[in-house]
Amino acid sequence: MKRVAVVGVGQTRFRTRRDDKTHPELTREAVSRALDHAGISMEDVDAFVFGTMDPFDGINCPDRWSSTAAGFGKPFMKISTGGTTGLTTGIAAYQHVASGMFDVVVAVCTQRVGENVDAQPVLNTAVDPIYEGHSGVGAISVAAIQATAHMQRFGTTEEQMAWVSVKDHESALKNPYAHIRKRLSVEDVLSSPVISSPLKLYECCPRSDGSVAIVFASEERAKEIRDNPAWILAESSISDSYFVGDRPDLAVWDSLSIAGRRLYRLAGVDDPKRDIDVAELYSPFTIQEILELEALGFAEKGEGARLAEEGVTFADGDMPTNPSGGVLCTNPIGATGLVRLGEASLQVMGEASNQVDGAEVALAHAWGERCSSTP
Amino acid sequence: MVLKIEAKWEIPYVHSAGEHATRFFEALKEKRILGVRCPRCGRVLVPPRAFCERCYVDTDEWVEVKDEGVIETLTINYARFTGLPEPPYAVGIVKLDGADTGMLAYLGGVDLSDWKKAHERLKIGTRVRAVWKDEPEGRITDILYFKPVEE
Numbered sequence: 001m002k003r004v005a006v007v008g009v010g011q012t013r014f015r016t017r018r019d020d021k022t023h024p025e026l027t028r029e030a031v032s033r034a035l036d037h038a039g040i041s042m043e044d045v046d047a048f049v050f051g052t053m054d055p056f057d058g059i060n061c062p063d064r065w066s067s068t069a070a071g072f073g074k075p076f077m078k079i080s081t082g083g084t085t086g087l088t089t090g091i092a093a094y095q096h097v098a099s100g101m102f103d104v105v106v107a108v109c110t111q112r113v114g115e116n117v118d119a120q121p122v123l124n125t126a127v128d129p130i131y132e133g134h135s136g137v138g139a140i141s142v143a144a145i146q147a148t149a150h151m152q153r154f155g156t157t158e159e160q161m162a163w164v165s166v167k168d169h170e171s172a173l174k175n176p177y178a179h180i181r182k183r184l185s186v187e188d189v190l191s192s193p194v195i196s197s198p199l200k201l202y203e204c205c206p207r208s209d210g211s212v213a214i215v216f217a218s219e220e221r222a223k224e225i226r227d228n229p230a231w232i233l234a235e236s237s238i239s240d241s242y243f244v245g246d247r248p249d250l251a252v253w254d255s256l257s258i259a260g261r262r263l264y265r266l267a268g269v270d271d272p273k274r275d276i277d278v279a280e281l282y283s284p285f286t287i288q289e290i291l292e293l294e295a296l297g298f299a300e301k302g303e304g305a306r307l308a309e310e311g312v313t314f315a316d317g318d319m320p321t322n323p324s325g326g327v328l329c330t331n332p333i334g335a336t337g338l339v340r341l342g343e344a345s346l347q348v349m350g351e352a353s354n355q356v357d358g359a360e361v362a363l364a365h366a367w368g369e370r371c372s373s374t375p
Numbered sequence: 376m377v378l379k380i381e382a383k384w385e386i387p388y389v390h391s392a393g394e395h396a397t398r399f400f401e402a403l404k405e406k407r408i409l410g411v412r413c414p415r416c417g418r419v420l421v422p423p424r425a426f427c428e429r430c431y432v433d434t435d436e437w438v439e440v441k442d443e444g445v446i447e448t449l450t451i452n453y454a455r456f457t458g459l460p461e462p463p464y465a466v467g468i469v470k471l472d473g474a475d476t477g478m479l480a481y482l483g484g485v486d487l488s489d490w491k492k493a494h495e496r497l498k499i500g501t502r503v504r505a506v507w508k509d510e511p512e513g514r515i516t517d518i519l520y521f522k523p524v525e526e
Contacts, residue, residue, distance in 0.1 A: 019377050058382050129390045131422045134516050135479050136452060136459045137466055144450030145468065152448075152499045189478035197451040197490035241428060245468045245477030246420075249449050 004097045005222035005229035006345040008038025008215035013331045013371075014179040017114035018209040023062050024172035027110045030211035033037035034106060038215040038225055045215075046102040051089030051109035053334035054080065055122040058115060070108050082126065083139075083368020084237075085109065086212070086337025089301070091235045093216050096233075103218040107147035114208035114274060119333075128242065140204060142244060143285035149251040150287060151198065154302030162189035163308035164286040165202050165328055171315055172325025174354040179208040179330040205331040211354035212338045214345065230345035234266035256295035256367065264297070269361075272297040277359040278320045278347045281339040282366040284327045289293065289313075290363060293321065315354050323347070323354040337366030345353035383524035395425045398437070400513040408505075408518075410474050412436040422515075440473035442505035443524065447477045449497055451490050463487040469503060469521050484522025496523065 005231055010033025012026055019102055021029065048070040050063045059065060063078040079089040087108045093107035113119055123138040150156045172178035192201035195318060222229040240255040241247055264321055269275045282287035290304040298319050307313045313321035324343040327336055344353040344362035399422055402409045410421035413429035419438050426433050447469030465487055468477035485496045503521035511517035
């Protein structure tokens with residue numbers, strides 16, 4: 001395996017709708033910005049990896065449309081793995097370079113959830129049609145049953161979950177690309193309508209239009225391109241039971257714990273709390289940040305709920321989590337995981353919009369169809 | 376302003392339930408719930424499937440489980456979404472007596488207008504029993520919902 005670094009990150013401004021641009025035009029906006037950030041041109045790119053979830057865009061194989069904006073005539077691979085699509089795309093691009101097959105590879109993810117008049121029919125088709133399709137369960141319900149389990153098992157409170165939302169919304173105010181930029185209080189969160197008990201509206205992510213691109217480079221090329229590349233230390237991913245009822249305990253995220261331990265072993269991380277300076281986690285619902293912090297070793301089981309409330313996970317706290325504002329403020333679904341990796345990379349480069357002082361090691365995570373992590 | 380073009384996906388499918396689920400659905404017609412036991416780890420999987428994903432072995436020992444069990448966790452949906460039931464409705468994971476996995480199911484027989492009171496009534500560990508459709512037709516919806524067992 002060769003050493004690989006992120007040398008450029010480009011994002012579009014995320015919005016409910018980006019009516020000013022078509023799918024390939026959005027892709028081009030992100031790719032151009034990533035190439036500009038790296039200070040290279042299209043001629044320098046050896047291959048592209050493209051991620052999106054087709055049904056949200058309403059176009060079968062939108063990558064075919066967007067591929068002209070992602071390197072006409074170049075090697076091209078499309079990735080689609082549900083909510084993890086973005087990070088799986090980043091991992092695939094990383095592996096393209098780590099394998100030695102290519103020197104400069106761009107990962108780009110474009111998603112237009114805003115053009116999907118109601119995303120629920122798409123989410124409905126993500127459920128097993130034999131046993132579970134009738135059950136009215138979508139992504140929110142799965143998070144909500146995790147929340148119910150965590151509250152009863154560990155005594156986690158509604159206020160503690162609300163603090164996660166307050167923290168992310170405060171951070172998003174500093175991120176010019178964030179979709180939702182508005183200050184919220186705990187009271188605002190608690191008094192918003194209950195969507196899927198115990199989760200309220202402001203504990204749930206929005207749906208966003210936008211695109212993100214990341215340039216990966218081999219060691220030699222990375223050193224030529226910039227003096228502050230973000231080196232990829234390791235990646236890890238894992239699959240989990242399809243049926244939620246097969247998981248022995250919904251108050252803990254076992255598969256993520258296993259993926260995290262594998263990742264830390266590969267990356268030489270002994271103590272994540274000490275060795276990792278900032279985390280960008282895929283938490284579309286407040287409770288999930290809590291479960292993820294516990295699963296990834298940033299808190300003991302049942303202790304994750306206190307972190308936002310006590311200020312630990314704020315950008316200026318001891319374990320800054322989602323200083324970009326996270327998924328609660330920006331969620332272009334199939335691109336969201338790559339936004340996590342882009343923001344984590346910018347933190348390590350020292351160029352993030354809500355920069356954590358002295359950040360040297362960052363972790364990016366996504367879950368969805370499969371569970372992925374990268375520091 | 377830019378022009379907007381309307382589009383729609385309407386794509387019919389017919390899914391195969393496979394032989395295992397077909398047998399499960401047949402038993403529902405008699406208000407019986409079947410699972411399968413994994414020959415390696417011994418877990419009883421409900422609803423049944425043709426292989427144990429953890430052990431990666433075929434499952435062919437059929438087991439009947441009770442239509443009673445306990446709630447493992449739940450949520451009550453209050454928002455209206457296209458293609459989902461009319462809110463409010465409660466969904467939970469129920470571990471039936473004799474099963475080692477939980478089954479996703481509707482919960483009912485309880486006033487859902489106040490979610491906190493309903494969560495108290497349906498809290499984790501509550502014993503529940505299936506309320507069946509009068510004339511089951513071999514569909515998952517033959518189990519209308521699970522309601523608390525009055526002690």
